[in-house]
Amino acid sequence: MKLKKTVLLGAVIAGLLGSSMASANEEQFIGLPSYRVGPYAAGGSGLFGGWIDYMQLVNERDGGVNGVKLTWEECETEYNNARGVECYERMKKKGSTGNSVFQPVSTGITYSVLEKVAQDKIPMVTIGYGRTDAADGRVFPWVFPMITTYWSQASAIVNFMGQKEGGMDKLKGKKIGLLYHDSAYGKESHAIMDKLAAKHGFEVIKIAVAHPGNEQQSQWLQIRQAKPDYVVLWGWGVMNPTAIKAAAKTGFPREKLIGVWWSGAEEDTIPAGTAAKGFIAAGFNVAGANYPVVADIKKHVYGKNKGNMEDKTRVGSVYYNRGVVHGIITVEAIRKAQEKYGKGKALTGEQMRWGFENLNLDDARLKALGATGFMPALKITCADHEGPGKVKFQQWDGSQWKVITDWVDSDRPLVRGMIEESAAAYAKEKGIKPRDCSKES
Amino acid sequence: MLYREAGQFKATYAEDSQIFPIRQDKIGFWVLMLVFGVAVPLLTNEYWLKAILIPVLIFSLAAIGLNILTGYAGQLSLGSAAFMAVGAFAAYNFILRIEGMPFLVALVLAGLTAAAVGILFGLPSLRIKGFYLAVATLAAQFFIVWALVKFPWFSNNSSSGVVTAQDVTILGYTFATPEAKYVLTFLIVSFMALLAKNMVRSSTGRAWMAVRDMDVAAQVIGFRLMRTKLLAFAVSSFYCGVAGALYAYTYIGTVEPEGFNLDLSFKILFMIIIGGVGSIMGSFLGAAFIVLLPIFLDNVVPVIFGDSLGAGFVSNFQLIVFGGLIIFFLIVEPHGLARLWQIAKEKLRLWPFPH
Structure with missing residues (x-):
């Protein structure tokens, strides 16, 4: 009896060691504050489904980003601010380098964690929602209201x-x-x-x-x-x-x-x-499944029965494609940051922030991704965290x-003027000294 | 065996009217205070403080507020979240617009503002009762949130109606770390809970309970209905207002009027129903139950079922379990968790020789 127990215990320990050895490969953790119940579940399930499918595609087709596998975990927020904050806190230390980017897909949650992300050094990307004047990257270095506001x-x-x-x-x-x-x-x-x-x-x-x-x-x-x-x-x-x-x-x-x-x-x-x-x-993204990127997802992800959507007809819908856009931007920022901080390495939030700030998805890059016409070309700078501001x-x-x-x-000059005015008022209220963008590398 | 009060005599009136007449309870209470006031901030991590303990304390305070109104004075209200919003926005504006406003004073003023608004919306309670009053307080819920969005003055002309709480500074010390914020919240909530406990044990509380049990009879024996009911509304809103201000300043940091919607009011109502209507301790138990259970399920359910079922199913399943557990507790003990605790105590007194 005693022997049996000892053997079992030994086997369990060996198993644990073995599994931790197997995961010695670098992994990049991305926390997903999703909402699949409640009044906005229709949008949430499509968007997060598309996003997860795109990351799955990168893992399946390319073996991750330069060999770094993407891992993720969902946390149900119910589109509720308090639950969103709980999810943010729960996920921020997960993975080998912590949660490297937070994208709440809810304006309320965006506001709730706006100041926390700067303290915790985790970039927050809000594509098509959130705080508009955060597009002024000098006042909001950690927030990226990308593509358009x-x-x-x-x-x-x-x-x-x-x-x-x-x-x-x-x-x-x-x-x-x-x-x-x-x-x-x-x-x-x-x-x-x-x-x-x-x-x-x-x-x-x-x-x-x-x-x-x-x-x-x-x-x-x-x-x-x-x-x-x-x-x-x-x-x-x-x-x-x-x-x-x-x-x-x-x-x-x-x-x-x-x-x-x-x-x-x-x-x-x-x-x-x-x-x-x-x-x-x-x-800021279009509907349709006839783009190469969506076709690739169908082939590599749904072909292997690893798709996230329960209703496969929704692949290529507006919300689904919006999720794919979220995935593309996240993965491309990882790629960009790896160029600076070492290919094949897991990145911290601080390194990811640099990746987002130097993101440049020009037409050639979009074509390589199979997303020409799918989303606008995008260039982020230290001062401008928004990018093209275009819609179809x-x-x-x-x-x-x-x-x-x-x-x-x-009307870029008009909008940018309003953004800067509003951001300056925020900086004054909070006593923030805007960064000098000529000194950023 | 241990929980016996034999040999504990009360020789004076003061001893007879203590909050915890039994010595073991007193010891237990102080141990609890030490654990949560000293050990917890020293030993737990940021996640527990920021995401779990601070919201539980704040919602406990709001639940005490609603319990005073609904549990003790018998006036059903669906506007607690709106009074929290009043508190949050009032504190913001007092600190913003008055130079050098101390935080604690702003907190009291925020509570008083909420109390004033509460009295206003409590006026219908003089004429209507029960479900009809609930509908009248529903008006408060919608009107207050609407007004905060409608008039940009409240949010200092923020384009989206969202305000960011200023730093919390008391006597030159800035409460920035989660530990400091937790201790501050803990002290304020403990103090106000003690105040509430004494209030409901005093003549004020007895007047509320008399009105709750039968207001005509209460009036006949000399309670002034208008004063009693409006006082209940004022005190209740004061508590909710302070809870709202803490919600903004020590918990979320940035608040928008929509955050204080009807859902939150319902949640606070569920807290007192689950915890125990007419019990201060029940407010704490209920708040803990409602805040912690979904988080607990969110951690446990995916572990049990794995990825096999799809994320949508797991999220919905949590809601089903949550609802099922609420019904289970209400069937097992309709008077809430506080009553369960009381029964357990009575059993413990006799244990292990019940005959």
Whole structure:
């Protein structure tokens, strides 16, 4: 009896030693604060599914980044700030070098950990949400609101309207309705729209929709009375299909209803049924499975039955592809940082931050990744943590999204001016001395 | 055997009216205070302090606030999160706008602001009761969050309505480390819990309980209903307000009005239902249960099931288990965890010779 126990114990210890020997290869840990339950689960499951699938692809096809395998762990936040903070704290010491990047995919959680990431030296990447003025990297060295911000988006939408009208001067005297989610997220649009209205001479009619927004009769009555030329739909969740349906009921042309990127996914249009046909939305990534990168995921990940999505038809949807964009940016930052800090080595958060700050995804690199036209080319600098600030516009044809424009620029000088002004006010309030970017290497 | 009060006599009124009349309880209480006040900040790591213990303490304080109103005074409220929001934003504005405002004074002023708002929304309680009152306090929940978003003055014209808490400095010492923040929170919460315990044992608390049990009878024997009910609203909101300010200053650091939504109000209500309606200790037990159980499940469920089921299923399964456990506890003991503890104590007194 005693002998048996000793042998068993020995075997267990040997097994433990063996398994720890096997993992001597370098690994890069990425903590994923996902949300797969609750009201925003549809977005969360698609986005995190795409992101995980892309990292799985890098592991399966390339054997990791220069031999460093990517590892990750999900932590359910339920889109709740307190749970998000718990996840952040839980994951920050995991892996051999700690959590190397935090991407909460929730504006609330972004704000909740904004100051913690600087103390813990973990870069935070917020793609298409979060704190807009963090694009000023001199004041916010640890935060990267990449690709584009809400202010750039608003400006790009106005530019798109100008294109449609045949020139920005044609916007003079026009009326633009702004149907917004009555929350911090929705109000983010006000300042920039007011500035643009003053610049181009159009009128903004701001109409609030209370959360969750499944009742919009009075708002659309107001729209019918005001007869705006365009309506910008700055919505989230159930508010989007409701607005599209209400637009159809009111007889407002869907071609003049322009959604932001959190209003322009399959999850927003399919519930609205035929009413959504013709609806246009902005996006910093496009829908579609016919890009080489998505095809590779299908081949290398789903081909080996290692895909994360339970519903495989969602591969190539807007949220899924947005997750792939998250994956591409994370992996490319790792690659960039390895160039400086040693190929084939696991990186700390501080080293990853350098990778993000020097990220340069030009057209050639995007082509090599199989993502030409999938996302805009991206160059991050010490001062500019945002990058291109461009969006594409897609139109719903009744069954899928069709890209109808090339990348549409925003009014960079105007937006950048607002960002710097706001960041300077924050720096003053918090007593932060902005970095001198000429001294950064 | 150990838990016997034989031989402990009470010779004076003061001895008779102690919070812990039994010596063993007293010892247990001080051991607990030493463990959580001294040993825990010395021995645990940052994760435990920042992500688990500080929120448990803060939500305990909010739960005490709601327990005073609902458990002791019998007025159902669904606005606790909104009063927390008032506290958080009031503290922010007092520190921002008044030069050299000491943190503790700002905390008290934040509580008083929340109390004033609480009295305002408590006025309907003079006419309506029960579920109808819950609906009236629901209005407070929506109105306050809406007002904080609507008027940019509250958030110092922040474009997104989010405010960042200033540093916590008391007498020149800045509470920056998680240990310091924990100790500060612990001291404030302990002090206020002690205050609450004494309040509910005093004539004020007895007036609340009289109103809770039957307000007509209470009025007949001479309690002034308006004063009693509004006092309950004021004290309750004061506690919630301080909890909200601590939430902003020692826990999250940055707050937005939407963070204090109806979900949080419900959560605080669940805390007192699970912990024990009308019990100060129950507030602590309930807060610990509601905060810790999801985190515990989040750690345990994936270990049991592995990756075989898919992340979506694991997340949903946790919610199912969470709901199931709440129902289980309510069936086993409808009066909450505090009552379970009380029963255990009574059994222990007789153990091991129950006859």
